[in-house]
Amino acid sequence: MMGLLKQLRRRTPLGWLQLNHEKSRLLVALSGIAFADLLMFMQLGFQTALYDSNTRLHRSLQADIVLMSPQARNLPSLSTFSRRRLYQAMDIPGVKSAEPMYFNNTIWKNPQTHREAGVLVIGFNPDKPAFDLPDVNQQLQAIKMPDTVLFDRGARGDYQKAIAQIDQGKTLTTEIERRTITISGLFKVGASFGSDGNLITSDQNFLRLFLGDSPAVSV
Known part of the structure; x- marks a missing residue:
């Protein structure tokens, strides 16, 4: 038995010798495997980033059921549907309330650089909080003021100075749809893959910006 163990210890490491015979080929093979692994991890990262960035708003919604137009593709590309669908939903036993929420992907002027940039504007009834976002729910009275919005500090772009001023309690003005907003x-x-940032305001302010005060449609 002891003799067999000694033979096993002395046996030639063929696998290592084959790998070590041509070190350049070994390095090329290791580099190829490492590059393939890197690509897989990058793809997983892109997939996670795409999913997380495009579902943040969805996860913060305070709602059990959401009605959407059958033509809707994503939040920046929604379609309208008739408001009577909300009234029909309210007639269903167990439904406590049905409130409209408005989305529009539009262009605004960066309050810091005054350059045009894309932004997703969201409107809802401030008396019926729609998001589980403490920073929003603490400022519901503010967005009731005409042409007043809240800005997403996580927006993609050059907004550092503007954010710093708002943090100091100052207000800024800029333009959307040729209308001055505060x-x-x-x-x-x-930010998400669909928009560089978000603005939140009341449903009435949203209608004034995009629908000319007409509540005939709901998103």
Whole structure:
């Protein structure tokens, strides 16, 4: 038995010798495997980033059921549907309330650089909090003021000075749809693949910006 163990210890490491015979080929093979692993991890990272960034708003919604137009593709590309669908939903036993929420992907002027940039504007009834976002829910009275919005501090772009001023309690003005708006506060959601940032305001302010005060449609 002892003799067999000694033979096993002295046996030639063929596998290592084959790998070590041509070190350049070994390095090339290891580099190829490492590069393939790197690509897989990058793809997993892109997939996670895409999913997380595009579902942050969805996860913060305070709702059990959401009605959407069958033509809707994503939040920046929604379609309208008739408000009577909400009334029909309210007639269903067990439904406590049905409130409209408005989305529009539009262009605004960066309050810091005054350059145009894309932003997703969200409107809802401030008396019926729609998001589980403390920074938003603490400022519901502010967005009731005409043409007043909250700005996403996680937006992609050059907004550092503007955010610092708002943090100091100052308000900023800029333009959307050739209409002057006031930024009175901040919240954080972050940019997504569909928009560089978000603005939150009341449903009435949203209608004034995009629908000319007409509540005929709901998103």
